[in-house]
Amino acid sequence: MYSKINTCTLQGLNGHIIEVETDLARGMPVFNIVGLPDASIKESKERVRAAIKNSGYEFPLNRITINLVPANLKKEGSQLDLSIAIGILLSNGIIKSNDFSDTIFLGELSLDGKINEIDGVLPMIISMRELNIKRCIIPYNNKNECGFINDLEIIPIHNLKEAVEFLNEEIEIEPFIEKPDACKSIDMYDLDFSDIKGQEGLKRALEIAAAGSHNMLIIGPPGSGKTMAAKRLPTILPELSFEESIEVTKIYSISGLLSSHRLITQRPFRSPHHTCSSIALIGGGRIPKPGEVSLAHQGVLFLDELPEFSKNVLEVLRQPMEDELVNIARVNASLSFPAKFMFVASMNPCPCGYYGDPLHECTCSQRDIDRYLGKISFPLLDRIDIHMEVQPVKYNELKEDSKSDSSDIIRKRINISKQIQLDRFKNNKIYSNSQIENRDVEKYCLLKKSSEQIMKMAFEKYKFSARTYNKIIKVARTIADLDQENNIEDNHILEAISYRTLNNKYWG
Incomplete structure (x- = not known):
């Protein structure tokens, strides 16, 4: 018996339809999967066999051949488990219907037949929507991630037995649609700009940077509030639009970082440690994944103690800062990840941190200072719009009772500025002055x-x-x-x- 159903695999943020062809033939019991499967797909043979048996169905003792079409495209990920199991049950006559041309099946199987959540469901479904797919069978725990897509039937399934009964029309499962208010942004920040004592010049510079999405460098001695202020930057950024939320959620979905499995409504704030590699920052790996610059898309990438980063790591930032895009080339494919982020960095002026500090004496030689500052190249500095120097906070500023503007007040001013920019660039693909x-x-x-x-x-x-x-x-x-x-x-x-x-x- 022969059957054919659809599933999906990702290359970067783009999903490709994979046809799962299943053939049951006479002969010695053998289970073969062909069509450039990776190790996780090859291992699916044992998961599928156990899941079918433990769901109460008979596993066919035939020569089973699974072909993944197109055969020249590398397939990766355990999301093909469900489609392989459904293909076998369809060929064996356990599933009666055979018209699934407008349906895709996504899910990883446990040995007991449970369908586990997977990474990358949102970009897969968005890609399938553009390829005339009408219905998506997905793991139940992934439903909130893509429930706002209302022009596709999203069918969340708990286990393999439930999937078979649904396909045989023995049970009904209503397509899942997320409630509109579930996608609204909720202000969940514990930090506020009013917590910052003194440093009015720094707060002004951060407000300008947030209003125009400008890159920023903060220089000052230890304890002057550089990191504290930078961590409060997301609290004054404008809310993500619906389209921006989808872009960010897609990136976090394929990275496996979507813990809540809901649409992301807060702008990202990424602060990698200075020991991170260039691949961790830009993206890549054997199976290319987004790096920190893409995880900071539509948000802030904050590098604390900038000169402590390796020089070659910092230099790879130059291209994404300019192009707002990361291109990763591999033998079989060239992938692109978006990287439209605000770059914010902080640093001390010298190794000891007190060069130019009126309260402390610097113990560094001029050679040490030059070597320390030399880790930041002129081409990188040239791409940073705002350079801000800060001095230590004075005692009377720390003890002042008067509070400065809160994040909410500053954000309202920035929203007015952003609307002016949107009106100015309404006929162009520009969203801020920095672009x-x-x-x-x-x-x-x-x-x-x-x-x-x-x-x-x-x-x-x-x-x-x-x-x-x-x-x-x-x-x-x-x-x-x-x-x-x-x-x-x-x-x-x-x-x-x-x-x-x-x-x-x-x-x-």
């Missing part, structure tokens, strides 16, 4: 003559590069948006320039 192409800087960031003169003087004094010039103009545009000004004024340009003068002090 303005260099060729469009003059179109969106027109300077008056006095501002041009200020910019010319700063350009010559600080020896800015062309990239730095454009980034200063974009930051000035964001400052004007926060002030709800249509035009960039002189004070906006002067403030933006002040955020790029540390190069001469530390790296000059």
Whole structure:
């Protein structure tokens, strides 16, 4: 007997339909799987055999051949278990119907027939929707992850026996649809900007960075509040839109990090340790997975103690910071993962941390300081829009009772600025000022003559590069948006320039 049903495998964020052809023939009992299966699929033979028997069905003593079409595409993942078991039961006559051309089967089997949750269900189903699939049989524990997709029938199944009874129309299972309010964002942050004592300049710079999605570097001595402030950055970022939530959830789904199996509604904040490798940061591996830059998509990538990272690890950041995309090339395929993130880094000004500190004496030699700062290359610095230096918090600032603006108040100002930007770029695929192409800087960031003169003087004094010039103009545009000004004024340009003068002090 012959049968054919559909399942799916992932390459990057894209799902590909896999036809599972099953043939039961006379001969010695043999179970073969062909079509470039990986080790986890080859091992499925034992899981499928035990699951069928323990679900109360007879496992056929025939020559069983499973062919995974197309045969030239590498198949990976245990999600093919369910489709292989259904194919065998269909060929053996236990499942009566044979028209499953618009259905895919996804799930890993336990030996007792239970269907276990799998990684990557959301990107698979979204890809299948575009390929005219109408119904998806998925593990019950994955239902919340994709229940908001309402133009496909999502059928959550507990075990193999329930799947067989459903396909034979012995029981009814209603398609799962997530309640609309389940996808709404809930403010679950325990941190708040009002916790930060003093450092008004740092808070202002972070507000500008959040409003325009600008990259930022914070330099200062230990204990000055660099890390504390950076960890509160997500609390002032605008809420994720529905489309952005789907993008983020897809990445976390294939990475196996979707613990709640629900749509992610909070912007990611990733802070890898300085011992991480370039592959962990960018992505890759034998089976390519997203790295930290992709896990920070639509959120913040925070590198604390920046010079402690390996230099070659930092240099791989240059391309994704510029292109907002990571391309991973392998022999069989070239995969792309999105990496649209805010890059925020903090560092001490020297190995001991007290270079320039008015309260402590630096014990480092100039050679030690130069070697320490030399780990940060000029091309990387050039891609960071805002450079902010902080000093230790004073005692009277720590003991002040007056509270500064809360995260909620700051976020409201940023939301107004973001809406101004969305209105400005409504006919383009641009969502923030930091994404303005260099060729469009003059179109969106027109300077008056006095501002041009200020910019010319700063350009010559600080020896800015062309990239730095454009980034200063974009930051000035964001400052004007926060002030709800249509035009960039002189004070906006002067403030933006002040955020790029540390190069001469530390790296000059």
